[in-house]
Amino acid sequence: MADPVEESLYPVFLKLRDRAVLVVGAGEVAERKVTSLIEAGARVRVVAPRATARLRQLAQEGTIEWAERAFEAADATGAWLLVAATADGDVQRQVAAAGLASRTFVVSVDDPQHASAYSGAVVRRPPFTIAISSSGATPALTRLVREVIEQVLPGDDWIEHAKRLRATWIAEKKPMGSRFADLVRELAAKRA
Numbered sequence: 588m589a590d591p592v593e594e595s596l597y598p599v600f601l602k603l604r605d606r607a608v609l610v611v612g613a614g615e616v617a618e619r620k621v622t623s624l625i626e627a628g629a630r631v632r633v634v635a636p637r638a639t640a641r642l643r644q645l646a647q648e649g650t651i652e653w654a655e656r657a658f659e660a661a662d663a664t665g666a667w668l669l670v671a672a673t674a675d676g677d678v679q680r681q682v683a684a685a686g687l688a689s690r691t692f693v694v695s696v697d698d699p700q701h702a703s704a705y706s707g708a709v710v711r712r713p714p715f716t717i718a719i720s721s722s723g724a725t726p727a728l729t730r731l732v733r734e735v736i737e738q739v740l741p742g743d744d745w746i747e748h749a750k751r752l753r754a755t756w757i758a759e760k761k762p763m764g765s766r767f768a769d770l771v772r773e774l775a776a777k778r779a
Contacts, residue, residue, distance in 0.1 A: 596705070596722060601668065604628030609666040611658045611682050613638030616696055617672035620706070621651060624670075632666075634658050635673075660685040668704070672696040699723030708733035712740060741774050748773070 608624050610617050613635035621642060624631050631651040633642060638653060646653035654662070658678055663669055663685035671682035671693060683701035686693035695702035699722060707718035708729045717736060721729045752773055756766050 596720065598718065598720070600716060600718070601627075603667065605630060606667040607632065607665050608668045608670065609634065609662055610670040610672060611635065611662070611678060612670075612672035612674075612696075613642045613653070614672065614674070615639060617670070618642055620670050620672055620694075620696070621645070623706075623709075625650060629668075632662075634662050658682060660688070663689045663691055666691055669693045670696070670706075671698065671701065695723075697723070697726065710736050710740070712746070714746070745774060 603624065604627065606629055608629040608631050610621055610624070610631060610633045613633050617633070617635070618639045618641055621631055621633065625645075632654065633646070633651055634654045634656065636655060636657055638646070638655070642651070642653065645651045658681060660681065663682070666689075669682055669686045669691050671679045673679060673696075676698075679695055679698045679701045683693050683695060683703070685691075686703060692704040693702055694704050694706050699705070702723060705720050705723050707720040710717040710719075710733055719729050719732050719736070749770060752770060753766070755761075756769075761769075
């Protein structure tokens with residue numbers, strides 16, 4: 588298997604609304620993954636012998652499904668995405684094998700060797716979603732880069748300002764090629 592850090596990746600954003608996603612593991616890291624998947628509208632199923640209090644609560648509320656047991660390869664059936672979030676290398680390998688057998692992408696937390704996909708650090712400024720990935724090589728640095736980007740981006744009102752500028756430029760028949768430089772100047776002035 589090639590070194591995952593050296594592979595060329597194809598970035599993609601997944602539409603997971605109403606799609607089944609399996610999360611194997613139910614610790615703190617898995618909890619963060621589950622929270623993000625719920626926000627994306629996924630139908631989340633968790634398989635783990637134990638779970639955090641928050642995940643147990645989500646299962647009791649019916650927000651997620653929790654199978655309180657060890658992972659079995661058949662759990663991958665029908666899932667659009669698998670997330671392996673355990674500290675057990677054998678389980679991580681089993682999830683990766685199940686993903687390969689079912690042609691389902693696997694995010695293997697802190698285990699790039701067994702991953703076929705990586706989740707990234709995410710900045711959301713609707714309608715924009717910016718994801719940063721280090722291919723699983725340096726998760727802490729990826730988080731730092733995300734925090735830097737969050738600080739550099741203009742405030743939430745910048746999108747509305749850009750929309751107004753675009754409408755003005757269209758009305759003025761301003762050539763598209765000259766708009767970018769003007770947008771940069773406008774946003775820089777807005778931040779000042």
